[in-house]
Amino acid sequence: MNYPYWQIGIPGGLLIGCVAVLHVFISHFAVGGGAYLVLLERKANREHDEGLRAYVQKHSVFFALLTLVLGAVTGVGIWFTIGLVSPEATSSLIHTFVWGWAIEWVFFFVEIAAALIYAYGWNRMDRAAHMAVGWVYFVAAWASLVIINGIITYMLTPGRWLQTRAFWDGFFNPTYWPSLVLRTGMAVVLAGMFGLITGLRVASPVRERVVRYAGMWVLLGTLFLVLPARWYFADFPPEAKAYFATVLPAMRHVIDAGMLAAAVSFVLALVFAVAKPAWLRAPLVAVILLCGFVVIGSGEYGREVARKPYVIANYIYSNDLRLAGFANFGTSGFAANAKWIDRSGVSQQAQGHEIFLMQCGACHSAHGYRAMAPRVQGWDAPFASEMLLHLPVMRGTMPPFAGNQQDRAAVAAYLASLSPPEQRGTAAADLGRLVFAHRCSMCHTVGDKFRPLAMAGTDADTIDGMLSQLDILNPEMPAFHGNDAERKALASFLASGAAFAGTR
């Protein structure tokens, strides 16, 4: 492996997610908020409403402070984070899209200049010129979304780029348009949500007008989101759709939470902003903004998970290993070729830990986020070593293991060391369920959606016979590791048809 692994105790992917969601939250506001400002300014000018104009001026300062500092610097933060966590993928993105970013930078530059001039120019520019600057801001901000959207969607659906390696093929990829429309809608929603913050802080009657106006942005924006969201998900890669439907209940919960949050903020905006603006209070605005954050967060999380096991689909895996040349690891070994691994006489288990960090550390930790310890409960080294051959078919759609038998043995030794000691003396009735949990549940459920085993009705002896030759029945499966008692208990459990769905 080319780069060192940055050990910070949490998977790097989690850090990227945190920085990115914060940035996306503010940057979408930065896009929609531009239109919000200038349209409201136009309204104030047309209606000769100086109170409203004073509000827009106040909002423009809040807007500039939030977007130019927190928005802009967290954007740089994403650069920093992806370079630290996925340098190989970052380098690849840079080599493919540096001119896209250069164009985005032009818009960013114009955006910053316009935002400052707009915020400072209220009392020194004539009104038409000031509004023109507002429009310049909005166009530049939206144009930077137009650019970055091409790069983000490329990572999920690189489309023809995989064959041609051509900039425009990667840029205008299969999910480009639905994502652009979706993000534009989200920008409208967030413009309204942030408008509520400042709207609450001005005196009546401007307060009610502004709150109602901002509320309408939330409502219309949310309604607008419905169709492009469907369009966007319809264009997802089929594997990703299947994955969403079956694999992780947690994933489904995240998407459901996003939809619920959109619904909650819609209702709150309808009641407390549009219908009864006088009732709106700060805690309600906080709840609405939190909902907006959840919507953004679930959308970004969904997109990232849909990309699994890649960071750039069919090109670079989520652990920063390139598809090209992947097979070489199997012959010449991973540790032997990884530049940063300590090979000077460390124990097999320590070596396994290093390989684990490099190959699994982007998403897993030993005991924290997506912890391995509970996942490898009941595993011994030989079983772990065998399971490492089947990573892509496991729940979670992982990249295949990169390495030879020696590498695998090292990681297996490390994983087995994480497994908590077995509880002895388990009652026979529970043993089958326990063996299922330890040996089967990373790839199967009973009575649930993910690769269900419907074996009720088959007698235990037949199942027992099948368990003895799993790897022959299906080469994707490991041989059964366990003693006779465990095998028989598992067979009875499967024959009983008791449900087992939980992820570990």
Next chain:
Amino acid sequence: MSNFIPLPTPDPMPLPAPLWLLLTLLLVTFLLHLLAMNFTVGGVFITSLCSLRRKRDAMAGQLASDLLRILPTSLAFTITLGVAALLFVQVLYGNLLYASSILIGAFWMAVIPVLIVADYTLYYSKSHPNRTGPLWFSLLLLLAIGFVYVNNFTLMLTPQRWLEMYRHSASGLNLNWSEPSLVPRYLHFMLGAFAIAGLVVFVVGVWKRSTDYGRWMLRHGSHWFVAPTVLNFVVGMWFLLALPRPVLLDLFTGGPLAASLIGIGMLLPLAAIVHVVLAARTEKTLLHARLAVATALLTLVVMVAIRQVVRSAYVGSFLRIHDLSAKPQWSVIALFLLLFVAGLATVYAMLTSYFGKSGGELPAN
């Protein structure tokens, strides 16, 4: 094992533009970033100094609040221009920079929250110009960020240190202390920043020299330029001698370009000092002020060029960017250039409209 250098191989994809274009953009954007950074960091330093004398010296108080009006804006542009330079340096030196960033990862990542705090503190100071504490605080944070940058951009040049450093801390709790040029390089940059901000105060003073305040700025600005620049001759010499022997040899024997750049790089600031002093002491203020600005700006251009030559000398034995293959994306490059010109025109039009009515005063908000 101990002699093994874990050098990441450059990206398998070709460069998306000819080398000369990428290198030019890298150096130009870095120069612009440097200018903005100098004014910002030096400006915050001068503002902090002035705010201490606010009670005794009304002019100092005036300058502090004048500078505070524009410093947040110049910080915004420091960041924006830095982003551009960071983009192009990744194309050419990404394999070195990613590795060194990870090695000092804890500090490198900390730049982001620290910058956010520094920026908001600066905005706070702008609206509370009577408080000096927050100003010094943001100065401290900005200086810390500069130190992390100097660490990263020296560490990326010395891969022979990497493995030992990674064994020391894989969390990135490393700094490049074993680099002998680290401290002089950092001081060189920061003193330069102080000097350039001083020069800006001096120039505004020249511009408004018909007023007491203008003459005050002229006098103080000239001191703030001259003192750190004189000091920077000493620090610069220290920096030069602290460079590893092969790099130093390469500079003086590797061809006429490098050696003459260093020579010019010493003469130009000397000329700038002379012109600043003459502008302050003689009748031909405007002429000498113009020459001072020209020579100071040329100094920065030459310094950026020397920095690139030094960088090439450091990495020459293991990375030759001239050998990287290129497959230019001409259609996108053309679009970029077109939009770049359109963007500049737009910003120019907005600025004209903004400053048009009141004859170029600083923003009043």
